[in-house]
Amino acid sequence: MSSVGGTLLKLRSLYASRKRADPVSAQVRRTLVETLYTQPSSLAIGAFNGIVATAVAAWVANLQILFVGCLALTVIAIARVAAAYGLSPERRETSTRTLELIYEIGAFSYAFLLGVIAAMTIWFDASAGVEVLMVSNALCYGVGICARNAGRPPIALGQLTLVCLPIMAVSFVIGDLAFLTLLLTLALLIPAMISITMNVYKVLCDSIAAAETSAQLAEKMQSLARTDVVTGLSNRAGLNHAMVETMMSIDSVTRLAMFWIDLDRFKEVNDLLGHPIGDRVLAEVARRLRDLAPKKATVSRFGGDEFVICCQIADRKNAEQIASEIHAEIMRPFRIDGDRLEVRASVGVALLPDDGSDADTVMKSADLALYHAKVQGRSQTCFFDKSMTRNLVRRREIEGELRMALQRDELSVFFQPILDLETGKIRAFEALVRWFHPDKGELRPDEFIPVAEESGVIVTLGNWITVQAARAAAQWPEDISVAVNLSPLQIRAPGAALGIKNALREASLAPSRLELEVTESLFIDDNHATGAFIEELSAIGVSFALDDFGTGYSSLAYINTFPFSKIKVDRSFVSGPNAGRKSDAIIRAVAEMGSTLGMDIVAEGLETAEQVQAVRAAGCTLGQGYYFSRAVPDYLASMLLTQERDPDHQSNKLRNRG
Ligand code: C2E
Ligand code: CA
Ligand code: CA
Numbered sequence: 001m002s003s004v005g006g007t008l009l010k011l012r013s014l015y016a017s018r019k020r021a022d023p024v025s026a027q028v029r030r031t032l033v034e035t036l037y038t039q040p041s042s043l044a045i046g047a048f049n050g051i052v053a054t055a056v057a058a059w060v061a062n063l064q065i066l067f068v069g070c071l072a073l074t075v076i077a078i079a080r081v082a083a084a085y086g087l088s089p090e091r092r093e094t095s096t097r098t099l100e101l102i103y104e105i106g107a108f109s110y111a112f113l114l115g116v117i118a119a120m121t122i123w124f125d126a127s128a129g130v131e132v133l134m135v136s137n138a139l140c141y142g143v144g145i146c147a148r149n150a151g152r153p154p155i156a157l158g159q160l161t162l163v164c165l166p167i168m169a170v171s172f173v174i175g176d177l178a179f180l181t182l183l184l185t186l187a188l189l190i191p192a193m194i195s196i197t198m199n200v201y202k203v204l205c206d207s208i209a210a211a212e213t214s215a216q217l218a219e220k221m222q223s224l225a226r227t228d229v230v231t232g233l234s235n236r237a238g239l240n241h242a243m244v245e246t247m248m249s250i251d252s253v254t255r256l257a258m259f260w261i262d263l264d265r266f267k268e269v270n271d272l273l274g275h276p277i278g279d280r281v282l283a284e285v286a287r288r289l290r291d292l293a294p295k296k297a298t299v300s301r302f303g304g305d306e307f308v309i310c311c312q313i314a315d316r317k318n319a320e321q322i323a324s325e326i327h328a329e330i331m332r333p334f335r336i337d338g339d340r341l342e343v344r345a346s347v348g349v350a351l352l353p354d355d356g357s358d359a360d361t362v363m364k365s366a367d368l369a370l371y372h373a374k375v376q377g378r379s380q381t382c383f384f385d386k387s388m389t390r391n392l393v394r395r396r397e398i399e400g401e402l403r404m405a406l407q408r409d410e411l412s413v414f415f416q417p418i419l420d421l422e423t424g425k426i427r428a429f430e431a432l433v434r435w436f437h438p439d440k441g442e443l444r445p446d447e448f449i450p451v452a453e454e455s456g457v458i459v460t461l462g463n464w465i466t467v468q469a470a471r472a473a474a475q476w477p478e479d480i481s482v483a484v485n486l487s488p489l490q491i492r493a494p495g496a497a498l499g500i501k502n503a504l505r506e507a508s509l510a511p512s513r514l515e516l517e518v519t520e521s522l523f524i525d526d527n528h529a530t531g532a533f534i535e536e537l538s539a540i541g542v543s544f545a546l547d548d549f550g551t552g553y554s555s556l557a558y559i560n561t562f563p564f565s566k567i568k569v570d571r572s573f574v575s576g577p578n579a580g581r582k583s584d585a586i587i588r589a590v591a592e593m594g595s596t597l598g599m600d601i602v603a604e605g606l607e608t609a610e611q612v613q614a615v616r617a618a619g620c621t622l623g624q625g626y627y628f629s630r631a632v633p634d635y636l637a638s639m640l641l642t643q644e645r646d647p648d649h650q651s652n653k654l655r656n657r658g
Contacts (some may be wrong), residue, residue, distance in 0.1 A: 006584050009242045010286065016480075017117070023331055026096070027212060028098060028205060028208045028209060028212065030096045031208050032099050032151035032152055032205075032208070033096050033099050033103075033151070033152065034099075034205065035088065035101070035149075035151040035152075035204075036082055036099070036100070036103045036149060036151065036152060036155070037041070037099065039110065039650055040081060040084030040223070041381045042083045042148065042581045043080060043081055043084055043606075044077075046141060046144070046145070047073070047077030047080065047081060047136070048075055048077075049069060049141075050077070050110075050141060051073050051074050051122050052139060053133055053134060053137045054066060054069055054073055054117055054134070055067075055070045055109060056133065057117070057121055057126065057130045057133055057134050057490055058070055059470070060126075060127065061121065061124070061126035061127060061130045061290075061410075063120070063124055063126060065120060066117060066120065066121070066411055067197050069113065069116070069117040070117075070514070071122065072113055073110065073114070073117070076106060076109055076113065077110065077112045079262065079303065080106035080107075080110065081104060083102055083103075083106060083504075084419035085647055086216070087099060087102065088183045093179065093302050096658070098441060100152065101153075102153075103155065103308075104155055104158075107145070107149070107155055107159050108155075108158055108159065108392070109156075111141070111142065111159035111160075111162040111163045112161035112162040112163070112165075112166070113135070113558075114138045114163055115132075115142075115162055115163040115164060115165060115166040115167055115502045116132055116139055117138070117237070117290075117380065117623065118131075118134040118135045118137065118138035118163075118166065118167050118172040119141075119166035119167050119169065120280075121133075121135070122135070122167070122171070122179070122402075123170050123173075124125065124168045124467045125447050130206070130409070134572055135167060135182075136339075136600070138163050138164075138167065139163065139164070139186075139189075140166075141163060142160040142163035142164060142193075143160065144157045144428070145160065146159070146162075146193050146197050147194070147197075147200070149514055150200035150201050150204060150522060151201065151204055153194075153198060153201050156197050156397050157190075157193065157194055157197055160189075160190060161190060164186045164189065164190060166248075167182070167186060168182075168183050168186050168187065170264075171183040171186075171555075173646065180565075195347070202599040207485050211440050217266045221246065225521055226238030228243055228301045229302070230279050230282050230283060230286075230301070230444055230530070231282055231283050231286030231287075231301050232286075233289075233290070233299050233300050233301045233307070234298060234299070234300040234301075235300060235301060235302070235303075235464050235548065236300070236302050237562075238298075238300055238485040239298060239300040239302075239308055239310070240453075242298040242361075243298070243310065243359040243363075244309070244359065246298070246310070246603040247358065251313075252353075254312060254313070255313050255314070255351060255352065255353070255354075256310060256311065256312055256313065256348060256352040256362070257310070257311060257312075257318075257319040257322065257346075257350070257351050257352075258308065258309070258310045258350050258351075258352070258353065258362050258363060258365075258366040259308065259309040259310075259315045259319075259322065259323060259326060259347055259349050259366070259595040260306065260308050260347065260348040260350075260363075260366040260367055260369070260370040261289070261306065261307040261308070261309070261326060261329070261330075261345050261346070261347050261370075261611075262306050262345060262346050262347075262348075262370055262373075262374065263306075263343055263344070264344045264345060264346055264347050264374075265377045265378075266278070266281075266304070266305035266343070269281060269306075269341070269343070271468065273336075277337075280336055281334055281336065281341065281343060282301070282305065284334055285307065285330060285343070286299070286301060286307070286331070287355055287531055288329040288330065289307055289309060289326065289329070289330075289331075289451075292322075292325050292326065292329050293309050293311060293321075293322075294311045294312065296312065297310060297311030297312075298310045298311070298369065306367070308363075309322075309606055310327070313351070316383075316536065316560060317381075319351060319465075320383075321380075321430045321636055323349055323381040324381070326345065326347055327347065327381065329342065330345045331343070331344055331345075342382055344379040345379070346370060346373040346374045346378045346379060346380060346382075347366065347370065347373060347380070347381040347434060348366045348367060348369030348370025348371065348372065348373050348381075348382050348384070348442060349366060349369055349381060349382070349383045349384065350362045350363075350365035350366035350368075350369055350383075350384040351384070351436065351598065352384075352611065355384040360618055361534040363556045365384040367387075368384060368388045368389065368392060369382040369383060369388065370382065370383075370513075371385040371388075371392070372391075373504070373517075373573050375450055375454065390470065395451055395528065397457050398443070398447065398448050398451045398507055399451050399454075401437070402448060402451060402452055402457050403457060403586075405435060405437070406460065406464060407463065409412075410435055410436055410437060410438070411433060411434065411435050411436075411437070411461075411464075412433075412434050412468075412633065413431050413432070413433055413434070413465055413468040413469055413472070413634070414431075414432050414433075414434050414469045414631035414633055414634075415430065415431055415432070415469075415472065415632060415633075415634060415636075415637040416429060416432055416480070416624060416629060416630065416631035416632070417429055417624070417628055417629050417632055417637070417640060418483065418602060418622050418623070418624045419431060419614045419622065419623050419624070419628055420621070420622060421603075421605050421612065421620060421622060423622045424581075426480060426640065426641060426644055427479075427480070427481070427622060428481040428482060428483055429472075429473070429476075429480070429482055429483070429637050430483040430485070430517070430631070431468070431469035431483065431484045431485070431585075431626065432463075432485070432631040433445050433449075433465050434444065434631070435448055439489060449487065451489050452487075453489045456489075458489050458490050459489070459490055459493045459496075459499075462486065462490040462499075463499045463502075465484060466484050466499070466500055467482045467503040467506060467507065469480060469482045469483065469514075470506070470507035470509040470514065471507040471509075472634040472637065472638075473507070473509055473513055473514070474509045475634075475638055476509055476637075476638065476641055477641060477645070478510075478513070480513070480641060481512075481513040481514065481515050481543075482509075482514060482515065482558065483515040483516075483518065483545060484514065484515070485517045485547065486515055486516050486517065486518050488518070488519070488521055488522045488530075491518070491522065491529070491530055491533050492529050492530070496529075497532075497533050497536045500516070500537060500542065501537075501540070504528075504542075504558055509543070511537070511542045512541040512542070512543070514542050514543070515542070515543045515544070515545055515565070516537070516542060516543070516544050516545070517544075517545045517546075517547040517568065518544060518545070518546065518547060518548065519547045519548050520548070520571075523562075529564075533578060534563070538563050543563075543565040544560065544562065544563060544564050544565065544566075545564060545566035545567070545568055546566070546568065547568045548562045548568065548570045549567050549568055549570055549590065550567050550569060550573055550583075550586060550590075551571070559593075559597070560597075562578055564599060565599060565600065566599060566600045566601070566622070567590060567594055567599055567600075567601050568602040568604050568624075569586075569587055569590055569601060569602065569603050569604060569615075569620065570604060570605075571604040571605020572606045573586060573603075573617060574603050574604060574606060575605040575606065575607045575608075575613055575625070576624070577613060578590075582615065583589075584618060585603075587618040587619070587620065588618045588619060589614060591618055591619025591620050591621075592619060594619070594621070595619065596600070600621045600622050600623060601619065601621055601622070602620065602621075603615035603620040603622070603623045603624070604624050605624075605625050606623045606624065606625030606626070606627045606628065606653075607626050607627050609627065611625070611627065612625075612627055
């Protein structure tokens with residue numbers, strides 16, 4: 001017996017040390033306790049077996065006390081099976097200790113009762129068959145339960161001990177050789193079963209711990225797979241995951257905003273400064289975004305230079321405020337190795353539920369809004385609007401058809417005269433492209449030029465326009481020049497100046513008769529190629545006009561830097577809804593500057609005689625607008641010139657409202 005006590009002590013200390021050493025023991029223990037409750041049917045079969053055997057023994061031996069024992073076994077068995085079926089260990093509200101205790105009470109009382117019944121068959125000297133039946137039934141149960149409950153050694157071994165003890169006690173009291181040998185057998189059985197059970201227990205613990213470890217590892221791998229290495233933010237997969245979780249946790253009144261942020265021209269940072277610097281800029285942008293984002297926001301980086309912030313908002317105003325903070329934070333100059341670096345961003349915003357009821361739709365809407373922010377000139381925020389979807393479809397159609405349009409001869413160049421406001425004579429024509437689409441009718445350049453810029457077709461298209469314009473101009477008198485609009489993208493394309501020179505050569509047009517109209521947006525980026533382009537063409541006599549003056553940044557710095565011969569005051573100052581006293585003052589100021597610097601000032605968009613009168617009084621030297629003529633095909637442009645120079649038509653006021 002002392003060996004049993006010693007083993008039990010060892011068992012307890014091993015058990016206790018495992019509990020202390022193993023940090024996941026609570027979870028492992030829970031899993032092990034849960035094994036007690038798995039397969040309650042095996043419990044029911046065991047109980048049924050014990051009850052039937054006891055009933056048979058009681059009947060054969062005709063012992064009253066065994067009937068009582070049978071009844072007690074039945075009550076305990078029913079209670080246990082009911083508890084096993086009733087307590088679901090998956091439900092976390094029942095504590096591990098309670099689950100264990102309930103099981104223990106049932107298991108110990110059942111085991112002890114079975115042992116007592118077996119001991120009684122010996123004590124009351126029932127027939128040999130009955131004794132064998134009940135002793136073997138009790139021992140089978142004891143050994144079997146040890147295997148079943150090895151996950152909880154104290155319970156398993158407690159049951160075995162409680163089953164054996166009454167039999168051992170009765171054997172000891174009877175004291176004949178056979179029973180003493182039985183006593184010895186059982187005394188050896190217990191330590192043997194302790195050893196076996198502890199082995200099984202160890203294997204069980206190890207395998208559960210291994211499963212736990214691999215689950216933790218898998219979780220870690222998963223979190224790595226959802227993290228962007230450069231910035232430490234979540235990546236696309238991480239955002240998708242976070243969105244799914246967010247969508248599941250929010251109610252119908254919660255509003256979310258998704259900000260899709262794209263750094264403007266980040267490729268240039270990478271190309272000029274190298275990828276390591278690019279990565280540092282991205283990491284710094286990430287840090288700033290994380291700092292400004294609300295607490296529970298998901299901030300992630302999508303491949304390249306795109307970031308997405310998704311967060312709860314109170315209302316649209318709140319979203320607008322966050323968007324402006326995003327711009328302010330990104331625009332704050334970066335210091336990298338002592339160098340100052342400025343970055344800007346375009347932001348597309350979509351709201352949930354306003355712009356989509358699920359994560360996918362909101363993401364698409366934010367992406368579309370970003371696309372619009374970029375198209376509208378970058379460095380700004382665009383909130384999603386339903387019309388964007390329609391516009392996008394149309395844009396995609398246009399993009400697809402634009403390449404074909406050139407080959408199919410659907411494009412033509414029209415010419416709008418620019419007149420001397422003093423003499424009323426035509427000084428030049430501005431070439432304006434027209435697209436006569438077979439299904440969509442006449443498409444405005446405002447609609448397809450941006451698409452051409454975006455898709456890169458503008459380079460081919462622009463060269464083609466320059467050639468057409470130069471050819472037409474070659475037919476006009478030598479004092480008439482032609483103005484061609486150039487998109488910034490066209491100028492930055494490699495070999496841009498050469499394209500213009502080729503067009504001039506092909507049409508045999510003197511370079512001095514070509515004027516290139518560029519907008520202020522060309523100068524914001526302070527691109528080296530721009531300066532070289534203007535210098536190279538100025539050198540051979542091509543002149544430059546600053547178009548749409550007053551709509552952009554209106555920084556006068558580059559007017560001095562570049563050799564402009566003309567400034568075209570935007571038509572919104574002349575005939576737009578904002579035209580009025582204030583714009584009159586602006587026109588006056590610009591005209592004064594023009595006369596000081598020896599530049600022509602062109603008033604665009606002249607539609608009425610009063611407007612012509614006003615801009616002339618303000619000091620503009622040239623004028624252009626529907627009042628004189630719309631843009632017309634080249635043969636009509638030639639006719640206008642002929643009429644103007646024909647003495648018979650001198651009195652004919654130049655007016656063509658075609
Ligand atoms: P822009 O360079 O400012 O061209 C002048 C625009 O004003 C033309 O519109 C012209 O038809 C219009 N316009 C002329 N007089 C009046 C007037 O009295 N009232 C009003 N309301 N408008 C007047 P269009 O042809 O639709 O061109 C729009 C813009 O598209 C142009 O603005 C220019 O930025 C671009 N574009 C046109 N042709 C070309 C081209 O060949 N190449 C490039 N890169 N851009 C072009
Ligand atoms: Ca123009
Ligand atoms: Ca213009």
